[in-house]
Amino acid sequence: MKNLRSLSKVLAGVVLSGMLVACSGSGSQGQTQAKASGGSEPIKIGAISYIEHVSLDNSIKGFEDRLKEKGINAIVEVENLQGDQALTTTVPKKFEGDEYKLVYAVATPPAQGAKTALPNKNIVYSAVSDPIKAGLIEAPDKIDHVTGVNNKSIAKEYLSSFLELYPDIKTIGTLYSPSEVNAQVQVEDLKNACNELGIKLELVGINSINDVSQGLSGIVNKIDAYYAITDNVVAAAGPIVAKTLLENNLPSVSAEEGQVMKGLLVSDGVDYYEHGKQAADLAIRILNGEDIKNVHAEDNKVKSRKVNENTAKALGLDLNSDYFKNATLVK
Template sequence: MKYLSLAPLGAVALALASMTSAYAQQKSVAVTAIVEHPALDAVRDGVQAGLKESGFEVGKNLKWQYQSAQGNTGTAAQIARKFIGDKPDAIVAIATPSAQAVVAASKTVPLVFSAVTDPVAAKLVPSWNPSKTNVTGVSDLLALDKQMDLVKQVVPGAKRIGVVYNPGEANSVVVIKEMQKLLPTMGMTLVEAAAPRSVDVGSAARSLIGKVDVIYTNTDNNVVSAYEALVKVGQDAKIPLVASDTDSVKRGAVAAYGINYRDLGEQTGRMVARILKGEKPGDIKPEISTKMELYVNPGAAQKQGVKLSDALIKSAAQVIQ
């Protein structure tokens, strides 16, 4: 009489148990951005890097999906609804419009926003304290007085500060209101030019010719996605561009004292990992990126009619040639 060995069955059972355990440990993250441009792309890549650093790697124990709304708020709402239907462990929304779309669609799916200037003004969270809701995240809020100090270093006699922005984007409206309060205290005036769509950026910038000494660009997504149109106006009219995101310096701004958006993404990824490990988003206080860097572009400065001081160039974290 022959007896069947149980060893192979035991091995199979062990393998099945291992597979079940791995499946149970796998988490899913859905990422949405309002538009694709270098700063927001850097946030997206940073989120993935921050998750990997925290033990969640795509293809191993993390399911990852990403969609861009291509600058369309209606598309952002569609993406939000689609992602909520997928029931991921967390949604990451990059930039204010995408975060607002997710908040409007769900009060239960964990949401981590990133690259949102003022999440309170955008009505994503009630305050900068733990929200006790399904929302937390990382802000790219900047100290505007330091931004204007940089403007003065680039253009020492600057009095009239031009800003091109989308009046429909909450983070840009916040910046405009703050500048309206701040600039008079610094002996400056604000000159606004509205660009509701990316295709409006060039014409809005041209409307500032002869009216401003410098153009300051905040992290308005319409403006950043069409930055080359702004650079052309700056070069043609000899109006220096000072940006608030360092990636714009690589694209033709004279200087920026801003956040490293890759680092901001990594900070966001680490926060998402905390949620994947069991923390509730409503118990996590929204954070602000504190790592600031100065980028300068002497070549762009020359094309836009100014010369950067040696001291400013030497103080820069990166000099774009």
Template sequence: MKKKLLSTLMATAMVLGLVGCGNASSTQTASGSTSSTEAGTDGKVYHIGVCQLVEHEALDAATQGFQDALKDKLGENNVVFDVQNAQGEETNCATICTGFVSDNVDLILANATASLQAASAATNSIPIVGTSITDYATALNADDWNGTSGTNITGTSDLAPLDQQEAMIKELVPDVTQVGIVYCSAEANSVFQANQIEAALEKDGIAYKEYSAADSNEIQSVVTKAVSECDCLYVPTDNTMAANVDIIKNVTVPAGIPVIAGEEGICQGALATLSISYYDIGQAAGEMAYEILVNGKDPGTMEIEYASATTKEYNADVADALGITIPDDYVKLSTEE
């Protein structure tokens, strides 16, 4: 009888334990610890989907800045990030963003152009904040762009002044006769930058030629052809190129051809760049997200924000290898070992 009673009590305790576990709502918070969905003073936990096109230094920094800003403003236990990397594939961006919509996230961070385009196609109601987008009008195929989307989209841009980048070509390669513009044809923002650089080069009477790669598999052959026909290359802000800087460096440096890069990540394999802080534009995007989530701002009326400062940077290893003297107003880039 005692054994039967003991068995009954144990069974009851197990059932109660399972019921308790089944009713507990636990999720991964920004700090990496588990927390009840009733975390926070107002009981609200915000769920943010992050679609990052590819893993590289610039986009990583933007995502980190975004997360840090929201953790700081909301509290670490009041925000949950579902960070997903599309591995450079547009189809993966679409799958990721469709999943975020199914999960009914509170907001989507679209990090890079393909991510923004996928998020825009996936939802017209969930707020979308972009970052690392060079030109929103181009990315969204908007003909009547006036600085705001009029939709559920806003964000920050990684565009550094292109006329100043072209001026760096003249400053560092004063005897240049033809500039090769190398980019990935699948990235709309790269095409936009190429057109802008070409207009600046035409104004200064400098010849140029485009060299486009459809994907990373074509980069080596495209760059090899470019260095055989040009005495300087320009690589715009381009995620495909940024993910393959070693290939670019291994072709251009032995050939003695300097490369001016559109952003700091690409400059790991180039001579110089006019850089912005991707962490800062990510942080600004996070602050915009806070205004949308907490203060109810309409993303469609929020103007796209740009980096507040630029820095002329150079890669000392590449400069030494090419025998190019860099002016004093350039800052030495911290290169990876």
């Protein structure tokens, strides 16, 4: 009997210890940490992209790849708005359930829509030029339930570099979407840059991809080169822009790499694959239990020069010149 009582006490202790261990991980944060570190059950993340084009697609790819690199067992469900502003606040509702641990919003309109539609959900954005003007954050270190990585372009920097290749440029042209905060911010920056550099600027506002050809036709005879901002609607029409410019023997510089992959000449801006990875690093901190208020918004960290080899050759440029020395060539 004495041995049986001793055995009962041992078994009771084992059961109690097991209960304590189970209880210690029963909170939502404990569950998220277990899943985020590669548990058997994948976590769900909702992702919303504004429109299909190379840069935004690369932001999604970089985000997903970084999660895998860090051992995060996740299912990223992607919804693409196809440029439809009316969907910015309705599509995010798909991800409001508790099973979605976080929402990743790519570009300004989806980020704004997600913030409005999902006030109780943690949101990480990327490909947003000015998150403060867009109303996403109060300041980089003043976060509510939204944080992320901006892709702010610096027009004077890009144009100054481009003038090394084409020093005789007097007038440049740009298409942009007046309805996009992202585009408005960049246009103001571009205007200031042109004023400082003594370059005339021809601006054309468009409402949809269908307006691109007509918008370009109105300025190709007035400009010496074309400057592409990170405007999502215009970027989606990248091949049309590139074809028209080449037909008129006009060089181009882009604030983002995607349009170079579609045929524009050169970009000196954001590497969007790395941009997505940077956003994922913020998301991982949140998934691992860190309060989003402590996950401050960041500036983009990785830039690269990309040159479309076919376009450069069509324009008669020497790819052995110093300007192209450290560039990545794409076709």
